[in-house]
Every structure is written in C-alpha cells, then in structure tokens.
Amino acid sequence: MVQRMLKTVVGVALAGAFGGMAIAQDSKVADELAKYREALADGNPADLLEVKGESLWSEKRGPKNASLEQCDLGLGPGKLEGAYASLPKYFKDTNKVMDVESRLVHCMVTLQGFTPAEATRQWYSKPGKESDIEALVTFIGAKSNGMKINVPATHPEEAKMAKMGEYIFYRRSGPQDFSCSICHGQEGKRIRLQELGNLTTQQGAGFAMKTWPSYRVSQGAVWTMQRRLIDCMRQARWPEPNYLADSIIALETYLQKNATGTVMETPGIKR
C-alpha cells in the first residue's frame, strides 16, 4: 500500500507542477491543489475504505448469515487477486456479462440472502451514509494492483458487449448533441481545466481505467466505475440509467478491452 501511495503522491505532484505552469495565477486551481495535498497528507482516504471492505468481505452477514468469501468473481470462488482486472466477464451461471458491481451484488443475493433491492439500496455513499458496495469494490479493486487489465473479450458474449459499448460511446443525443466520444475521443483535450484523454486508445483508456475505483476530492468520496459513467451520462444531459444497467456494463467492457495490458494502480485519487 505504501508503495502505491507514494506513486499516487508523485503522480499528483507532477500533475500539479504541469498544471501550475500554464495557470499559476488561477486561484481555483490552487484551491484544488490545496485540497489534494490535504487529502494526501494522511494518504489516500480510499485506503480506509479498502480496510473496511476487507472486513465486510469476511464478515457473516445477511439473512443467510454468510460471508462473501466464496464469491466467484470470475477466477473461482474466493479468488480475488486479479479478479477486478479481468472484469467485465461472461458468467455461465447467470448467462450474462457482468462487471465487478453486478457480480458482487449477485453474491450478496445468492450467498448472503439479501434481496437485490437491499443489496443496492446504498450503492453510492452520501454524506453521513456510507456504502458497503463502495467499500467492497475498493477492496476488490486493490487486489488487482500491479496486475494487468485483462479483458480481451474473446467469449462471443463479451465480444458482443464490447461492440455494444462502442455503439453507445459514439451515440449522439440530447440538447447538447453529446456523445462519450465528443469529450473522450481525442488526445490531449480538456473541459475547462479537467483533462479528458482519449478513451478509444489503449494508452488513454489504460491511463483512466487503471485508477478505478478512485477517491474524488471534489466529492469527498470514492466513486466506482458505475458511478463515474452514470455521472458522465448526467453531464451529457441524458436521463439517468439504472444502476448495473447493461449499457453501463457494455461501456465498461469496451473501455476495459481498450485498456487491456495496462497495470492497475487503484484506488486512484482524482479531482
């Protein structure tokens, strides 16, 4: 964890130095950087959530009073190392391509006996209301650190999901004519001061995907990839998709496929 934290610090410091050159006089940026430094002084706040996720994983909970230790995230029951990096993935038992969150919820339902509604009620945190899913995903994500994202999408169902994700990525609609591609389809662009990156290339997608889940300083919370993409749809001025909706999983499959080969460094820390 320490090594990873060091890397994050260096990364942010570099980003700060780089941003600082062009925009030294901008107080908004200075504020943001101050917030980063504050957040980093005690390490990435997500590290606490990771610890919480670890205990939630092994705690006996739910109507069946069972832990999640037998949960199969794609590499076999209880096998966590590298699991996040290989998701989304086709699962025979559900006959579906599932991402880390939909699979986790599946385990909470089948192993622990929660209803899907109970399991997802607090899928993201609000001030004063923590989210078990965020904690568990942070823990599961960190178990892939140092491993390569590996979603070649070779199974026909995975290949199909990746293609459907590509379809959505370029789909324009809404009162601003937006698509994912208009914000994330070119190199080196930014919206205001936020760097966007080209998610259609291995380098761009890798740079983004390896850091999720991420602690978002501006939100004071860890965001999962579902939360990130649902919020991007909000920014596109589209209606709100369902949590765990297939189109989100399709986008994740497309992005993870593009990012395949990039070494994971999570939890990240972001604006």
Added chain:
Amino acid sequence: MKLKLALFGALSLALAAPALAQKAVEVPGGKYAKEAEQMFRGSFRADNPSYWMTRLEQDETMKTCQQYRDNPPRKIGEKLEKLNAATIRYPVDGKLIGDWKEGEKLAAVGTGGHIGFIQPDPPGRVRGGNCYACHELAKKEVAYGTIGPSLHHFGKLRGNSDDIVKYAYDKIYNSNAFSACTNMPRFGLHNWLTPEQITHIVAFLIDPESPVNKD
C-alpha cells in the same frame, strides 16, 4: 509477364485504395448496432419522466454522425450542413449584436439541463452557453477547455462586417451548418439559448469593447 502482373497488381491496388479508405470505418457496434440501440434504451430508470426520455431521440444529424464516428464523407457532410443551415432563425428585430456584458455572463455559465435523481440542477437554474468549457475567450479567464479552437481576439482578428456577425450568430445557433458532426452543440436548434441570448454572445465575440478583444 511478371512485369505485367506487377503492373496490374499496382494498378488494382491504386484503384482499391480510395474505396478501402472509405470502407475502413465500421459503423459503431458493427452487426450489433440495432440490438445495442434497444439495449441502451432499455437501460434507463422507469421513473424518469417521459419528457426526460425524449433526450434519447436522435435526429438525422445525430444518427448520421454516430454512424460515421463524427467523420462523414464530404458529400454526406454537405447534405447535413444544408439541412442544419435551414433551421436557423433570427430575432424578430433583425439585430444580431446584443449586449456583450450579458454575453460574457452566458459564456461562463456551465450549469443547466442536468437531470436525473442523483444530482439534477435545481429548478430554475440558469442555462448558459458554457463556451469556456471548450474555448479560450477573454484572456483573464484561464480555466478554459480546449475541445474547440481559441476564440480570443475573435473580433479583433475577423473584424465586425455583417458577414462575420452573421457567421458568428449562425455558428452558435447551429454549428452543424458549417461543419457537420462538429463537437460543438447546436444551441439555437435545441432552444438551449434564445435568439436574443445568442446576440449577446455574438457581441461578446465581436464588440471591440468586449474582453475577448482586449489584452
């Protein structure tokens, strides 16, 4: 014989090349495009009000741009540009230059139009042009995006002839009238900005007193 074959080969290659270049871009989603559309539409919360859901509709421009990954062949691009040019409407009094101070405010506002249950804009939230999201404008605003080109000194460089004023108005009203499938929204077409608001932003771009043309 060998030479002939080689020549023939080279020729057919040369002939095939333009066709290949056109064909190289596959429709996003490939053979699953139709199914993907259905899946996408089925992904939204059932309690989204139906007027929110209309935001998923695609007009011909959106559909065509998606199909070509925003890079349509020139002929199709021209067709879209004509189609979009025909949508442009002007203020009743015909005046295309408004108040640059109003325009300055509108160019900076990035809120408005966010829906959903998690973080919607509160009712009555001002809807702006959000030009700074993508463009550099007045020098003093350093938090500008780079999806679009810099518009700093727009009026100073282009002047304030009727043609330029009309171009600026038309561009903001319907960006696709000039460059089909541009990343720039069509503010007038979608009634995101009123014709009057657009004249204010035009003034912000063109007026010699506007900060866009100072510094």
